[in-house]
Amino acid sequence: MAEFYAHIKASSGAYKYFCNGQWLESSSGKTVPVTNPSTLQKDYQVQACTQEEVNNVFAAAKAAQLSWAKTPLWKRAEYLHKVAVLMRQNAQPMADCLVKEIAKPAKDALTEVIRSADLIDYTAEEGLRSLGEGQLLTSDSFPGQPRNKLCLVSKVPLGVVLCIPPFNYPVNLAVSKLAPSLMAGNAVVLKPPSQGVVAGIHMLACFAAAGLPAGVVNVITGKGSEIGDFLTTHPAVNCISFTGGDTGISISHKAGMVPLQMELGGKDACIVCSDADLDLAASHIVKGGFSYSGQRCTAVKVVLAMQDIADELVAKVHAGVAKLSVGRPEDNADITPVVSEASANFIQGLVEDAREKGAQFLTEWRRENNLIAPVLLDHVTPDMRIAWEEPFGPVLPVLRVGSIDEAVHHCNSSNLGLQGCVFTRDINTAMRVSDAMQTGTVQVNAAPARGPDHFPFQGFRDSGIGSQGIKNSLAMMTKIKSTVINLDKESYTLG
Numbered sequence: 109m110a111e112f113y114a115h116i117k118a119s120s121g122a123y124k125y126f127c128n129g130q131w132l133e134s135s136s137g138k139t140v141p142v143t144n145p146s147t148l149q150k151d152y153q154v155q156a157c158t159q160e161e162v163n164n165v166f167a168a169a170k171a172a173q174l175s176w177a178k179t180p181l182w183k184r185a186e187y188l189h190k191v192a193v194l195m196r197q198n199a200q201p202m203a204d205c206l207v208k209e210i211a212k213p214a215k216d217a218l219t220e221v222i223r224s225a226d227l228i229d230y231t232a233e234e235g236l237r238s239l240g241e242g243q244l245l246t247s248d249s250f251p252g253q254p255r256n257k258l259c260l261v262s263k264v265p266l267g268v269v270l271c272i273p274p275f276n277y278p279v280n281l282a283v284s285k286l287a288p289s290l291m292a293g294n295a296v297v298l299k300p301p302s303q304g305v306v307a308g309i310h311m312l313a314c315f316a317a318a319g320l321p322a323g324v325v326n327v328i329t330g331k332g333s334e335i336g337d338f339l340t341t342h343p344a345v346n347c348i349s350f351t352g353g354d355t356g357i358s359i360s361h362k363a364g365m366v367p368l369q370m371e372l373g374g375k376d377a378c379i380v381c382s383d384a385d386l387d388l389a390a391s392h393i394v395k396g397g398f399s400y401s402g403q404r405c406t407a408v409k410v411v412l413a414m415q416d417i418a419d420e421l422v423a424k425v426h427a428g429v430a431k432l433s434v435g436r437p438e439d440n441a442d443i444t445p446v447v448s449e450a451s452a453n454f455i456q457g458l459v460e461d462a463r464e465k466g467a468q469f470l471t472e473w474r475r476e477n478n479l480i481a482p483v484l485l486d487h488v489t490p491d492m493r494i495a496w497e498e499p500f501g502p503v504l505p506v507l508r509v510g511s512i513d514e515a516v517h518h519c520n521s522s523n524l525g526l527q528g529c530v531f532t533r534d535i536n537t538a539m540r541v542s543d544a545m546q547t548g549t550v551q552v553n554a555a556p557a558r559g560p561d562h563f564p565f566q567g568f569r570d571s572g573i574g575s576q577g578i579k580n581s582l583a584m585m586t587k588i589k590s591t592v593i594n595l596d597k598e599s600y601t602l603g
């Protein structure tokens with residue numbers, strides 16, 4: 109397995125970038141370190157690519173896309189299936205990187221890789237069906253028109269897609285962009301997150317080994333703060349697929365006239381109604397709030413509990429939180445170090461603000477470097493930052509509310525509208541809450557989640573633009589093209 113990845117590393121130990129079918133070292137002579145969130149050791153180095161190298165990558169992608177678009181759909185699908193096989197065969201070293209780079213628990217790290225291989229297979233199959241289908245429109249359905257024009261509608265590639273995933277799913281949220289882009293006939297340039305970059309390079313090695321033509325897939329590395337603007341405003345970019353935080357909002361202001369697929373932050377609310385199954389709600393709140401230490405855009409980030417059941421619910425959640433193990437990702441602890449010191453400091457700031465403003469702490473604040481023990485806060489009020497801001501860490505606030513309307517109002521007052529959930533035994537209540545909640549998805553009787561990966565996934569307001577999910581991503585990576593056949597006279601079927 110180690111041999112499979114041997115060529116992606118330079119003799120210096122730094123990982124290479126991938127341009128036009130070649131693994132290269134940057135002429136900058138500079139590297140960017142990746143700090144292990146658990147040990148604070150600089151475990152990896154990647155190339156700090158220059159602007160000239162970015163230009164080369166885009167030139168290669170642009171040239172390669174022209175012939176890639178002429179590759180039959182079945183052949184593109186065949187390449188993708190091969191990538192999926194290689195990912196499964198070479199999963200463990202990739203998963204090991206996730207453990208070291210982003211402190212993802214070992215079991216979840218492997219799951220991320222396998223889930224990604226499955227996503228690629230599904231995309232190939234879905235692409236064969238949905239991209240192979242078009243539409244025929246006839247002119248006589250418009251008032252006053254004879255049937256002398258036939259419009260053939262098809263889906264054509266966009267060109268070069270710039271893919272920028274975030275640190276928390278550096279493999280899965282990369283392939284969710286790469287696979288549909290490629291299946292739709294685009295070339296791709298991947299800019300992995302600085303934490304998670306080495307897992308991303310391993311993943312790209314599977315695309316490279318599958319024999320895709322040179323230039324069709326490329327990876328450029330470096331700090332987003334240094335090369336990000338140059339990438340996103342590059343004239344060769346025909347689409348940006350981005351997942352991350354507020355950075356996405358500034359990208360959308362700067363990007364030119366290119367389609368944007370943006371999946372940004374979430375402040376996913378969990379509304380627990382008076383008639384809810386409280387055991388079910390509590391177990392979903394604990395898992396939804398604290399898995400991967402709350403570093404999921406779909407984590408439960410605020411609980412809105414009806415006053416009459418709040419004591420009982422909070423007691424059950426508290427009991428669940430008390431059982432969470434805190435420790436090393438290698439040991440599969442439930443709570444592992446958050447991604448960086450900056451993130452841990454930000455989380456601490458939110459918790460201190462809540463303490464100053466009178467939140468009740470049901471767990472003790474404990475932090476050792478980036479490792480933060482789970483924090484459950486009760487009697488949180490709307491003047492506290494934690495009621496509105498996304499901690500991206502193991503902190504869960506509970507707000508007690510007097511009515512479902514008050515809960516929905518809180519949810520809709522957020523600038524974020526990714527997902528939400530409602531716990532109730534009454535399907536009528538569930539539907540009314542779902543209709544009223546202004547979020548991209550509402551889960552009934554379960555915590556928010558993006559998966560399974562073929563479900564549509566989208567955010568309202570500052571949570572995003574466009575929709576993900578395999579079918580929607582395939583559609584977003586294409587544009588509509590019409591060919592109108594103008595007949596010499598009217599023609600009607602069968603007659």
Ligand SMILES: NC(=O)C1=CN([C@@H]2O[C@H](COP(=O)(O)OP(=O)(O)OC[C@H]3O[C@@H](n4cnc5c(N)ncnc54)[C@H](OP(=O)(O)O)[C@@H]3O)[C@@H](O)[C@H]2O)C=CC1
Nearest residue numbers: 274275300301302331332336352353355371372373374405
């Ligand atoms: N809705 C969704 O589907 C998801 C949303 N998120 C959100 O992402 C955030 C956490 O992820 P995080 O990685 O910290 O998010 P960031 O927005 O900080 O980074 C996301 C990606 O953008 C890159 N980047 C940074 N600056 C620029 C720039 N100027 N131009 C272009 N790219 C840039 C980063 O690279 P680098 O690492 O080098 O800085 C990284 O690859 C949370 O807010 C979370 O809610 C996360 C997952 C899913």
Ligand SMILES: O=C(O)[C@H](O)COP(=O)(O)O
Nearest residue numbers: 276404405406557558559
């Ligand atoms: O980045 C995230 O948080 C993911 O999009 C969430 O995916 P999940 O809900 O399947 O964990």
